[in-house]
Amino acid sequence: MIFRSFIVAGLLACGFVHSALAEVNPPEPVYPIPSERQLAWHALEYYGFFHFTINTFTDKEWGYGDENPEEFNPTACDPRQWVEIAKEVGMKAVIPTCKHHDGFCLWPSKYTEHSVKNSPYKDGKGDIVGEVARACHDLGLKFGIYLSPWDRNHPEYGRPEYIDYFRNQLRELLTQYGEVSEVWFDGANGGDGYYGGAREERRIDRATYYDWENTWAIVRELAPNAVLFSDVGPDIRWVGNEKGFAGDPCWHTYTPHPNEPGGQAAPGASNYKEGVNGHVDGEYWLPAEVDVSIRPGWFYHESQNDQVRSPENLMELYYQSVGRGACLLLNVPPDDRGLIHETDIAALRGFKTLRDATFKMDLAHDATAKASNVRGDVDTYAASNVLDDDRSTYWATDDGVTSGSITVDFGKETTFDHVVLQEYIELGQRILRFSVDAYSGGQWRTIAEGESIGWKRILRTDPVTAEKVRFNVLEAKACPTLSSLSIYAGPDVK
Numbered sequence: 256m257i258f259r260s261f262i263v264a265g266l267l268a269c270g271f272v273h274s275a276l277a278e279v280n281p282p283e284p285v286y287p288i289p290s291e292r293q294l295a296w297h298a299l300e301y302y303g304f305f306h307f308t309i310n311t312f313t314d315k316e317w318g319y320g321d322e323n324p325e326e327f328n329p330t331a332c333d334p335r336q337w338v339e340i341a342k343e344v345g346m347k348a349v350i351p352t353c354k355h356h357d358g359f360c361l362w363p364s365k366y367t368e369h370s371v372k373n374s375p376y377k378d379g380k381g382d383i384v385g386e387v388a389r390a391c392h393d394l395g396l397k398f399g400i401y402l403s404p405w406d407r408n409h410p411e412y413g414r415p416e417y418i419d420y421f422r423n424q425l426r427e428l429l430t431q432y433g434e435v436s437e438v439w440f441d442g443a444n445g446g447d448g449y450y451g452g453a454r455e456e457r458r459i460d461r462a463t464y465y466d467w468e469n470t471w472a473i474v475r476e477l478a479p480n481a482v483l484f485s486d487v488g489p490d491i492r493w494v495g496n497e498k499g500f501a502g503d504p505c506w507h508t509y510t511p512h513p514n515e516p517g518g519q520a521a522p523g524a525s526n527y528k529e530g531v532n533g534h535v536d537g538e539y540w541l542p543a544e545v546d547v548s549i550r551p552g553w554f555y556h557e558s559q560n561d562q563v564r565s566p567e568n569l570m571e572l573y574y575q576s577v578g579r580g581a582c583l584l585l586n587v588p589p590d591d592r593g594l595i596h597e598t599d600i601a602a603l604r605g606f607k608t609l610r611d612a613t614f615k616m617d618l619a620h621d622a623t624a625k626a627s628n629v630r631g632d633v634d635t636y637a638a639s640n641v642l643d644d645d646r647s648t649y650w651a652t653d654d655g656v657t658s659g660s661i662t663v664d665f666g667k668e669t670t671f672d673h674v675v676l677q678e679y680i681e682l683g684q685r686i687l688r689f690s691v692d693a694y695s696g697g698q699w700r701t702i703a704e705g706e707s708i709g710w711k712r713i714l715r716t717d718p719v720t721a722e723k724v725r726f727n728v729l730e731a732k733a734c735p736t737l738s739s740l741s742i743y744a745g746p747d748v749k
């Protein structure tokens with residue numbers, strides 16, 4: 256192989272082979288790199304959470320576990336409506352809370368009586384999880400599951416028997432409802448609860464109790480394409496806050512650390528605040544998911560109907576999550592009728608209108624692009640690859656060239672206020688520092704700077720009118736890649 260490259264290089268130098276025809280190896284990956292399932296997850300960008308359980312009817316956030324299933328009584332429940340709305344507003348997946356901390360199951364699990372089967376809903380014949388899953392599969396959305404590890408209803412919680420129960424439920428959910436794309440394990444676990452009538456405090460060792468390695472293995476076996484979420488991954492990490500923002504920078508790479516010296520990092524026992532930025536030299540590919548609610552609470556409360564986030568606020572969350580390379584998991588809790596509330600629908604639609612208005616037309620699409628260096632001087636890695644609609648083509652430089660630039664020429668003065676960048680992350684997150692310049696009136700000036708790019712970086716600028724834009728890689732771990740550069744004029748730019 257080395258010998259062949261040597262000959263090709265020699266022929267190139269002598270001008271015997273036209274550069275565009277020569278075969279040049281792609282850059283070596285910079286590890287860690289994403290798995291196939293992680294790559295599919297990155298592409299989702301925006302998806303929905305549905306918090307729904309007896310809490311919806313008792314006006315609580317955390318049920319104690321002693322609730323009567325009779326209280327679960329939605330009068331007009333329509334899980335298909337939830338999924339239809341999600342699809343309409345651009346979400347690519349949804350995750351219902353199949354069982355929250357109170358232990359009530361939205362599906363008729365054969366391992367407990369504490370479920371929909373003993374509720375008035377469809378006279379005990381209902382299965383909310385099944386209805387959501389079916390709607391997802393019909394409408395082409397991915398379907399994920401939230402299964403709370405903590406169970407304040409179960410008599411054996413805190414003892415080994417509960418782990419069998421928990422795993423049996425996981426198996427039910429992974430085998431009865433078709434393809435599952437994400438499994439969400441909450442870090443909140445252990446504490447006081449009903450526990451079959453004991454009404455006591457039960458502390459667990461969060462690092463060992465759930466034997467996570469073997470619990471995760473069930474997901475790998477039954478849903479090999481599903482990503483596993485928790486404070487520590489293993490596929491995607493909690494961003495470390497529930498306020499709706501990733502850090503700047505936000506690295507896809509991360510090393511989960513324990514929350515106390517000498518401890519073991521585990522869901523609910525990690526130094527989760529590090530998740531907001533990640534680690535530039537993190538050991539694992541563990542990108543951030545930003546989970547946040549459209550309302551102050553995770554569950555529906557009538558008293559919060561006037562506190563639903565506005566479209567503008569949701570747009571801010573989008574910039575602070577998707578715009579920093581994370582995915583946005585937006586909770587929209589169905590109300591006590593079992594429907595997404597009108598106010599929430601209006602906010603979601605307004606948010607979609609704002610996104611569409613902003614990212615309607617890529618002003619760089621018909622521009623030309625030139626790079627300071629092109630790998631092997633071949634078209635395969637040319638700068639023009641960043642302007643096409645194909646994310647699998649990318650610009651790359653020669654080995655050892657860890658800085659460089661791409662100049663995009665509009666051919667005329669163009670006004671914009673957004674620049675969107677994407678690395679070719681299949682080869683790792685390589686760029687460490689970059690800037691963007693604009694050329695007008697015969698001069699270049701810097702309009703944006705940053706560190707992390709990864710799957711996606713959305714840069715907002717003041718309105719700029721320029722003939723050319725230059726993207727500069729200032730520092731990279733190895734020769735950089737860029738698969739996409741697009742430029743937009745948001746609604747504020749006339």
Ligand code: FUL
Pocket residue numbers: 316441442443546553
């Ligand atoms: C937290 C839970 O305690 C909240 O109730 C909610 O489910 C949120 C998404 O995760 O840890």
